[in-house]
Amino acid sequence: MEWLHDIFTRSPEIALFLSLALGYTIGKVGFGRFQLGGVAGSLLVAVIVSQAGVEIDSGAKTVLFALFIYAVGFESGPQFFGALGKQSVKEIVLAFVLAATGLATVIVMARLCGFDKGLAAGLAAGGLTQSAIIGTAGDAIAKLGLAAEEVQRLQGNVAVGYAVTYIFGTFGAIIVCVNILPRFMGRSIRDDAIKAEAELQTGVQVFGPDQQAAAPDLVGRLYQVSAGRQHAVAQIEHATPGAAITIERVKRGEQFIEVAPQLLLEADDVVLVVGRREGVVASAGLLGKEVYDVDGMELIIQRRDVVVTRKDLGGRALGEIRRNMATAGLRRGVYLEQISRMGQVLPIGPDLVVQVGDTVTLHGVERDVQRVAGAVGEVIVQSAKTDFVYLGAGVLVGLLIGLVSFRVGGIPLTLGSGGGALLSGLLFGWYRARRQTFGDFPIGAVQLLKELGLAGFVAVVGLQSGLQAVTTMREHGLAIFGAGVVVTIVPLLLTMLVGRYVLRYDNTAILAGALSGTRSANPAFGEVLDKAGNPVPTVPFAITYALANVLLTLLGPLVVALA
DSSP states (O other), rough: HHHHHHHHOOOOHHHHHHHHHHHHHTOEOOOOEEEEHHHHHHHHHHHOOOOOTTOHHHHHHHHHHHHHHHHHHHHHHHHHHHOGGGHHHHHHHHHHHHHHHHHHHHHHHHHHHHHHHHHHHHHHHHTTTHHHHHHHHHHHHHHOOOOOHHHHHHHHHHHHHHHHHHHHHHHHHHHIIIIIIHHHSSSSSHHHHHHHHHTOOOOOOOOTTTTOSSSSSSEEEEEEEEETOBBBHHHHHHHSTTTTEEEEEEEEEEEEEOOOTTTTTOOOOOEEEEEEEHHHHHHHHEEEHHHOOOOOOOOOEEEEEEEOOGGTTTTTTTHHHHHHHHTOOOOOTTEEEEEEEEEEEEOTTTTTOTTTTTTTEEEHHHHHHHHHHHHEEEEEEOOOOOOOOHHHHHHHHHHHHOOOOETTEEEEEEEEHHEEEEEEEEHHHHHHOOOTSSSSOOOHHHHHHHHHHHHHHHHHHHHHHHHHHHHHHHTTTTTHHHHHHHHHHHHHHHHHHIIISSSSSOHHHHHHHHHHTTTTOHHHHHHHHHHSSTTTTTTHHHHHHHHHHHHHTTHHHHHHOOO
């Protein structure tokens, strides 16, 4: 053990990455249908590794968690602000239910076990994994008018209770939100996350990575003009109203003919027709038989996302915009594939009102797409690089917000670095969704910060508190630990029941996100996100998490007063 302690002393980061590597390995092991998961596995390994004696700076924990929670907020900012309103009432009620049941459970267990005010407050801080309770309870103890030695003893017991109960407080939240809740609801988090995402897309089919329609809407076909079917280009293009097509190329013998509306097609001409599948297929009746592999008729079609920036287009119906563009000769050869707003795909129809900030996906030849893009807004240039100016500014703003503190009835309240980073991430993600020409944050980079940030955070927690927790348990027995188990599990189960039967939550992913937020249970939320496979649980989590940071912090003085 000495040699291991020596290694960790010289390079404590070795202990961190050892915990991550072994933790994710253990997290993949299945026990029936139960899997510990990488985050919980990292915490368990970190506690074991900490017994060798590891000193790791708390700054690493703050930075890792800030990156994780900022990335979560950034990803879900557009959906979060769209969800605020009357539909948030359930999350608000849920947060109050957890705080109330948590307080009641702590008081009952403290009295049953004969804990003093310090141990009771530590029980609340660790069992509910709200570290801020240590500070608010300590301040409340200092104001009791006790002797200095007694105040110091009680404040020390707050830390003892916290150290013993915090680790299961983290594990227990994961067990309830990720394992018990899906069995209780009778549906998996993943299935309901997919269902909720489909509902958010208002019935529009959205393809995932590496997916495409077997019969795409926009296609290209080569036809050889048959005798007796010599029509003008304009006549062919306007023969299928509602299923727009464009004749992009014409080959006559070995010559390529410049395409113009008045061009009269001749027998044996080969024409390239591009457009809506319905119209392209129907055009065969006006042209002739389909042919293949004709030299020189290859054509590259571009797919470009364009953000609407022209203010005169905002608030106008799509049908009106299309008619005006057709009149101005801008629309030919360009097809609207998709319109999305704040990450949500909208159903395309003539009555759809376009707003500045919407993203339109255009399909066509490069020169045609650029022509229409210039009349609509700016082309979004996809990049694999992260805009660190925007990322750094966002995290900085979040940390500054976390420093803000105010008092309510003498109780200091603050969002802390985590709450500040979450709020900043929501705001910066929302603004980026409206102005997509800067602030690149690729999906892969977001996922890396989420996974590394959360797993690293809990590993540091385990490395810092694991040794103290084991030592304290040896000294004080299992009474504190057992009480912590009750304080962790009972409020979550009661809140889960209220959410299902009183508030009528019927989606496992959404309830799991909201439930983990009511406890500020970030590791549990990370596992919920991993199971969901999409950001659906994030919006309810963000609402309950923000409230929980305030409500659970307030429990410190209340426990001291009532225990």
